[in-house]
Amino acid sequence: MIRTALIALASALTLATVAPLQAAEATPMADNPVVEARLLAISEELRCLVCQNESLAASRAELADDLRREVRKLIHDGKTDAEIRDYLVARYGDFVLYRPPVKPSTWLLWFGPFVILAGAVAGLIAYLRRRSTRVAPATLSDEQKAAAQALLGTPPAPPKDNA
Amino acid sequence: MKRFLIPLGLFLVLVVFLAIGLNRDPHEVPSPLVGKPAPDFKLTVLASPDKQFTPADMRGQVWLLNVWASWCVSCRAEHPLLVAFAKQGGLPIVGLNYKEVRGDGGIDAKKLSADDELTLTRQRAGAWLSQHGDPYTLSVLDMDGRVGIDYGVYGVPETYLIDKKGVIRFKQIGPITPESLEKKILPLARQLATES
Numbered sequence: 001m002i003r004t005a006l007i008a009l010a011s012a013l014t015l016a017t018v019a020p021l022q023a024a025e026a027t028p029m030a031d032n033p034v035v036e037a038r039l040l041a042i043s044e045e046l047r048c049l050v051c052q053n054e055s056l057a058a059s060r061a062e063l064a065d066d067l068r069r070e071v072r073k074l075i076h077d078g079k080t081d082a083e084i085r086d087y088l089v090a091r092y093g094d095f096v097l098y099r100p101p102v103k104p105s106t107w108l109l110w111f112g113p114f115v116i117l118a119g120a121v122a123g124l125i126a127y128l129r130r131r132s133t134r135v136a137p138a139t140l141s142d143e144q145k146a147a148a149q150a151l152l153g154t155p156p157a158p159p160k161d162n163a
Numbered sequence: 164m165k166r167f168l169i170p171l172g173l174f175l176v177l178v179v180f181l182a183i184g185l186n187r188d189p190h191e192v193p194s195p196l197v198g199k200p201a202p203d204f205k206l207t208v209l210a211s212p213d214k215q216f217t218p219a220d221m222r223g224q225v226w227l228l229n230v231w232a233s234w235c236v237s238c239r240a241e242h243p244l245l246v247a248f249a250k251q252g253g254l255p256i257v258g259l260n261y262k263e264v265r266g267d268g269g270i271d272a273k274k275l276s277a278d279d280e281l282t283l284t285r286q287r288a289g290a291w292l293s294q295h296g297d298p299y300t301l302s303v304l305d306m307d308g309r310v311g312i313d314y315g316v317y318g319v320p321e322t323y324l325i326d327k328k329g330v331i332r333f334k335q336i337g338p339i340t341p342e343s344l345e346k347k348i349l350p351l352a353r354q355l356a357t358e359s
Contacts, residue, residue: 049317052189062266063317066308091315093195 035075042071042081046088047096055098194315194334201228201325202313206303207281209260209288216257216303218329225355226255227348228323229299229339230311233291234267235319241338242295248344249298254352258302260288261311261319280306324348326355 040057046067048059056064056071067088074084088096100106140148196202201218208214218228229245231238249256263284265272272280284304292302305311314323324333333351335343 049192062262063308066312070312090195091312092317093192093315095192 035072038075038081039068039072042084043068045098046085047098049092049096056096190318191336192317194331194336196315196323196331197334199331201323201329201331202310204303204305204310204313206259206305206310209258209285209292209302209304212285216301218325221255221257221325222329223327224255225327225352226257226300226325228257228259228314228325230259230261230314230316230319230321231302232261232263232266232319233287234263235261237338238320239295241320242298244339244341244344245298246296253349255300256298258299259310259314260284260302260304261316262306262308263288263304265307266319322348324351324355327358 043056044058046056048054048056048061048064048067050061050063051059054061054064056067071084071088074087079087085097094100094106100109102110203218205215205217208216231242245256248254264270264275264280264287270283275283281304284306288302288304292299308316314321318336320338322335322339323331324335326332332355333347335348339348
């Protein structure tokens with residue numbers, strides 16, 4: 001009990017000392033929380049071109065720094081989110097968007113998987129239908145049943161009324 | 164027999180797709196700027212501090228805009244080819260010196276004043292050109308990388324082939340190789356030279 005309390009106190013103290021340091025480092029760039037929140041929302045949907053599997057929000061590449069600065073400036077200029085995305089697409093192409101737009105050249109990307117899925121489901125249904133008509137239900141004659149039971153060493157079951 | 168053909172066929176299709184995918188360089192992102200007018204800029208010329216250059220100055224000529232920096236390792240690999248090409252008088256090449264000081268991880272550019280940064284940029288870029296040769300008609304200084312963003316630069320070196328009307332016709336991402344020069348840039352440049 002005392003131990004947990006001590007740990008909680010220690011972590012609270014650590015946070016208390018570390019948090020202001022981080023805040024102090026971030027201030028020159030992040031002076032306006034509203035702008036920063038929008039910057040984060042926009043840049044999480046954008047790809048960093050240098051390290052391509054990272055978002056612009058997460059990347060520490062220098063170009064990402066420059067582009068974040070640019071987006072911040074555009075926000076200050078009163079541009080909408082769509083205008084900011086267009087600004088970057090005009091320079092770097094659709095590749096910067098993690099959510100590519102739906103247009104003829106990306107139809108295959110957007111709908112391809114569903115087409116393949118539909119094809120697979122249709123194929124499966126056709127296959128199952130064909131199989132159910134072709135394979136007759138397995139039935140055993142009385143002799144076969146008796147032979148099987150003799151082999152298994154179990155007493156014969158009482159005869160069924162429909163056999 | 165037939166039941167093996169279908170999975171085999173699907174597998175071959177998969178192999179073809181994977182082969183195409185593996186042979187493509189994911190760092191070569193097609194530029195949306197090809198076919199569009201080269202973005203305008205006005206930047207100071209490296210060799211003459213009181214002069215400024217803008218792409219409109221090259222109107223009527225087919226030219227190359229080559230993005231470089233002294234800290235860029237691939238530029239060093241590409242450079243001898245550019246120097247040789249310039250000696251043959253192939254095409255005018257304008258150098259866009261990209262973030263000469265800020266792009267160098269070893270320097271904390273935030274501590275420098277604007278004037279100091281300009282001086283250092285001139286020193287470093289000038290020294291590099293006198294050491295490795297200067298293939299450029301002129302070089303301009305893009306110290307903060309703003310023009311680079313307008314041109315969609317994301318990895319130096321990059322080279323743009325611009326036609327007489329100022330339209331970007333081709334973009335080379337990464338160093339120019341003898342092959343890309345012979346097979347892509349030169350044939351296209353010859354064709355562009357005949358256009359009015």
